[in-house]
Amino acid sequence: MGRFIRIVNPKIYKERNKIIVDEFSKGHSAAAIGRNLGMSRERICQIIYQETGLAPREHLLKRTLALQNKSIEVTKRNCRYCDTLFSPSMSRHVYCSKNCRDTKVRLDQRVKDITFICNQCNKSYHPQRSSANKFAAGELIKAFCSNSCYTKAGRGNK
Numbered sequence: 001m002g003r004f005i006r007i008v009n010p011k012i013y014k015e016r017n018k019i020i021v022d023e024f025s026k027g028h029s030a031a032a033i034g035r036n037l038g039m040s041r042e043r044i045c046q047i048i049y050q051e052t053g054l055a056p057r058e059h060l061l062k063r064t065l066a067l068q069n070k071s072i073e074v075t076k077r078n079c080r081y082c083d084t085l086f087s088p089s090m091s092r093h094v095y096c097s098k099n100c101r102d103t104k105v106r107l108d109q110r111v112k113d114i115t116f117i118c119n120q121c122n123k124s125y126h127p128q129r130s131s132a133n134k135f136a137a138g139e140l141i142k143a144f145c146s147n148s149c150y151t152k153a154g155r156g157n158k
């Protein structure tokens, strides 16, 4: 009778660690949690790392980044090409999709002050910079408004 047996129940530690992670995720600092539980700040940091795979410092960084992303998300903008309203994942994004960006870039590369007549469909169009350069150098004899006209013309010649 009266023998004191110290039982270390891993469940209790699990519970405690859960409380530590909870408190930390609520925004309490490792130092404050340590003060409440009578543990060192370093021990709290270790437990947070052990339980979540991220050190408190990394958690804070993640939180900061998440907040930044959120503020970007709410500032929707119109795609500079198709005018669709979208949420840019990066503040510098001005196109809703890679497709819109590529198309716009291709259009911008066209030379606006030169007009070619398509050899296949007779439509007038602004050539790409590379075609205009070839034309200026006397290399380009036949010009086509699109790849499909180019292909059609190729087939017609055969």
Ligand SMILES: [Zn+2]
Residues within 6 Å of the ligand: 079, 080, 081, 082, 083, 084, 095, 096, 097, 100
């Ligand atoms: Zn777009």
Ligand SMILES: [Zn+2]
Residues within 6 Å of the ligand: 118, 119, 120, 121, 122, 123, 144, 145, 146, 149
């Ligand atoms: Zn054409």
